[in-house]
Amino acid sequence: MTFTTHSNNQKPMNTLHRTLAAIGVVLLGTMLMAAGALAQSAWKQHDMNRPRPPVVTPPIQSLPVPAPADAVVLFDGSDLSQWQATDGTPTRWEVADGAMISVAGAGYIQTRQAFGDVQLHVEWAAPTPVEGTSQGRGNSGVFLMGLYEVQVLDSYDNETYADGQAAAIYGQYPPLANAARPPGQWQTYDIFFRRPRFSPSGGLLEPARLTVVHNGLVVQNNAELWGPTNWLQSLPYQPHPDKLPLAFQDHGNPVRYRNIWLRELPEHQPEPPADAYTEATVTISPEELEHFVGKYGIWEVRREQGRLQMNFYGPLFLDLIPHSPTRFSLKHTAGTVEFDVDANGDPQGLTFYLGGSTYPAKRME
Numbered sequence: 001m002t003f004t005t006h007s008n009n010q011k012p013m014n015t016l017h018r019t020l021a022a023i024g025v026v027l028l029g030t031m032l033m034a035a036g037a038l039a040q041s042a043w044k045q046h047d048m049n050r051p052r053p054p055v056v057t058p059p060i061q062s063l064p065v066p067a068p069a070d071a072v073v074l075f076d077g078s079d080l081s082q083w084q085a086t087d088g089t090p091t092r093w094e095v096a097d098g099a100m101i102s103v104a105g106a107g108y109i110q111t112r113q114a115f116g117d118v119q120l121h122v123e124w125a126a127p128t129p130v131e132g133t134s135q136g137r138g139n140s141g142v143f144l145m146g147l148y149e150v151q152v153l154d155s156y157d158n159e160t161y162a163d164g165q166a167a168a169i170y171g172q173y174p175p176l177a178n179a180a181r182p183p184g185q186w187q188t189y190d191i192f193f194r195r196p197r198f199s200p201s202g203g204l205l206e207p208a209r210l211t212v213v214h215n216g217l218v219v220q221n222n223a224e225l226w227g228p229t230n231w232l233q234s235l236p237y238q239p240h241p242d243k244l245p246l247a248f249q250d251h252g253n254p255v256r257y258r259n260i261w262l263r264e265l266p267e268h269q270p271e272p273p274a275d276a277y278t279e280a281t282v283t284i285s286p287e288e289l290e291h292f293v294g295k296y297g298i299w300e301v302r303r304e305q306g307r308l309q310m311n312f313y314g315p316l317f318l319d320l321i322p323h324s325p326t327r328f329s330l331k332h333t334a335g336t337v338e339f340d341v342d343a344n345g346d347p348q349g350l351t352f353y354l355g356g357s358t359y360p361a362k363r364m365e
Contacts, residue, residue, distance in 0.1 A: 038204075038207055038224070038225075038226035038227065038236075038237075039226065040172075040226050040234060041172070041173075043163075045163065045171045045232065045234065046161040046163060046164060046171065046232075047161060047162075047163075048161050050161065050162040050163065050174065051162065052162050052165070052174070052178065053162065053165075053174050053175050053176055053177050053178050053219075054177055054178065055177070055178045056177040056178065056179055056217060057179075058179040058181060058214070058215030058216050058217055059215070059216045059217075061188060061215065061216055063123060063186050063188065063259075064123055064186075064258065064259040065121060065123070065188065065259065067121070067259075067261035068261075068263065070263055071121075071261040071262060071263050072113070072261060072262050072263070072264065073260075073261045074111060074246070074260040074261060074262065075100055075257065075258065075259070075260040076259070077095075077098035077099065077258055077259070078095070078098075079095060080093060080095060080100060080109075082111055082112055082113070083100075083109050083110065083111060083112065084109070084110060084111075084112055085106075085107055085108070085109065085110075086107060086108045086109075086110050086146075086247065091106065091109045092105075092106035092107075093106055093109050093250075098258055099125070099256040099257060099258045100256070100257050100258070101254050101255070101256050101257075102140055102248070102249075102250045102251070102253065102254055102255045102256075102257075103250065103254070104250065104252040104253070104254070105250070105252070106250050107250050108143075108146075108247050108248065108249055108250055109247065109248050109250070110146060110245040110246065110247040110248075111245045111246045111247075112245070113245070114241070114243035114244050114245050115145070115243055115244070115245070115246055115262065115264060116145070116195045116242050116243045116244075116264070116267060117193060117194050117195055117264070117265040117266070117267060118144070118191075118192075118193050118246075118262045118263065118264055118265055119190070119191070119192050119193075119262060119263040119265060120142070120144070120189070120190070120191040120192075120193065120246070120260075120261075120262040121188070121189070121190050121191075121259070121260065121261050121262065122142055122188070122189040122191070122257060122259075122260050123186050123187065123188050123189075123257065123258045123259045123260070124140070124152055124186070124187055124189070124255060124256060124257050124258075125183070125184060125185060125186050125187065125255070125256045126138030126153075126154035126156070126183040126184065126187075126253075126255060127154075127183065127184075127253055127254045127255060127256070128183050128184040130154065130183050131253075132253070133158065133159070134158065134159065134160040134161075135153070135160055135164060136252075136253075137153070137154045137158050137253070138152070138153055138154025138158075138183060138253050138255055139152065139153050139154075139249075139251035139252070139253050139255070140152040140153075140248060140249045140250070140251050140253065140255040141170065141248065141249035141251070142189065142191065142246070142248060142249075143246065143247040143248070143249065144191070144193045144195075144208075144210070144246065145195060145240070145243075145244035145245075145246070146244050146245055146246070146247040147228040147229070147240070147244070148169070148193070148208055148210065148225055148228060148229055149169070149170040149229040149249070150167060150168075150169060150170070150189060150191055150210065150212055150220075151164055151165065151166060151167065151168040151169075151170045152166060152249070152255060153165055153166045154166070154180070154183050155167075155178055155180040156180040156181065156182045156183060162174035165178065165180075166178070166179075166180050166187075166214065167179065167189065167212050167214040167219045167220065169210055169212075169220060169223055169225060169229060170229040170230075170231075171229050171230060171231065171233075171234070172223075172225060172226065172229060173220060173223045175212070175214065175219035175220060176217075176218065176219045176220070176221065177214075177217050177219050179214040179215045179216075179217040179219060180214075180215075181215060186258070187214070187215055188213075188214070188215055188216070189212060189213070189214060190212070190213040191210065191211070191212050191213075192210070192211040192212075192265075193208070193209070193210055194206075194208065194209040194210075194265075195208055195242065196208040196225075196237055198237075198239040198240075202239040204237045207224050207225055207226065207237065208224075208225040209222055209223065209224055209225070210222075210223050210225065211223070242267070246262070279323055279329070280323065281321055281322060281323055282322050282323060282324060282325070283322075284322050284325065286303070286306060288325070288345075289303050289306075289307070289308055290303055291345065291346060291347060292308055292339055292347050293308075294347070294363055294364070295363070295364040296349060296350050296361040296362065296363050296364065297361030297362060297364070298313070298361070299311060299312065299350075299352075299361060301320075301350075302317065304317070307319055307320065308320040308322075308328065310330070310337060318330045318331060318332075318333070319331040320337060325345075326338060326339045326340075326341055327339075333354070334354065334355075335352065335353065335354040336352075336353045336354075337350055337351070337352050337353075338350065338351045338353070347363055348362070348363055349361055349362040349363050350363070
């Protein structure tokens with residue numbers, strides 16, 4: 001079955017999707033769609049009766065927003081060297097006055113580089129003079145991985161369905177607020193995207209997630225996508241590469257974009273080495289442990305159920321794990337406690353080590 005989808009301009013989706021079909025990303029029909037879809041809204045897609053988000057006047061912003069030092073600058077106003085058409089040929093989008101402009105009939109534009117988890121900054125402006133209404137007015141879209149769309153639309157005093165207005169996750173989630181500026185004014189999207197995770201066998205481990213800040217207002221808050229966005233379809237996830245190009249939509253309207261940059265986010269938090277926490281422990285008799293019980297400055301050490309515990313700034317007591325007759329670590333933390341003992345083995349104080357800092361305390365009488 002050919003993998004063809006349609007966006008909200010009712011035109012076949014880009015060649016990226018057909019490429020995915022060639023590597024096995026195939027829709028398996030209605031049965032698979034029902035089985036593979038995540039929980040969805042009770043609202044039907046594009047329902048005009050769905051409540052519109054409240055209109056909120058966005059704050060004044062200082063634009064353009066400069067790219068941070070570690071950003072990948074995708075468009076700085078000078079050329080489209082980072083971009084191409086979805087079939088790999090040069091794009092027919094235009095550059096004028098520091099902006100790249102969607103050209104009717106030119107098709108989608110996508111990055112030459114592929115990305116996964118990102119922080120993306122986009123500045124865009126709806127065309128003037130105003131032409132058209134609803135979805136025919138200032139329509140474009142930002143497609144993360146070419147599959148997951150944050151809608152671009154002139155939503156300033158423009159009635160349309162809630163899940164298709166500016167900053168909607170198209171066909172899935174309306175924005176929490178309509179933060180649109182008037183057409184012709186520059187607007188900002190700051191998008192935080194976590195790609196979906198798939199198992200080696202192709203099963204969905206984690207859905208994609210999107211947070212969107214539109215003109216300084218949070219309008220999508222860690223929204224969990226139930227699959228790729230699409231027009232008139234609710235598609236289930238299909239396994240795809242960990243990185244795919246970013247794409248912008250040609251919907252026939254001359255929407256302008258400028259100052260496009262992103263930061264690639266780490267796919268995983270670093271894990272400690274396998275032997276990082278394998279320090280040997282020792283056994284200390286209850287009688288010996290009892291010697292350590294007492295007050296040490298602002299802290300208290302007690303014996304509870306055959307082990308030492310120490311409190312930290314309040315009622316919280318943490319277990320102390322013995323690694324030598326005088327050295328203990330805090331369970332589940334990287335903190336350590338070293339007791340200072342005299343010639344008779346009686347503690348005179350302790351030193352608490354945590355986060356590169358040292359906290360000595362004398363034992364109180």
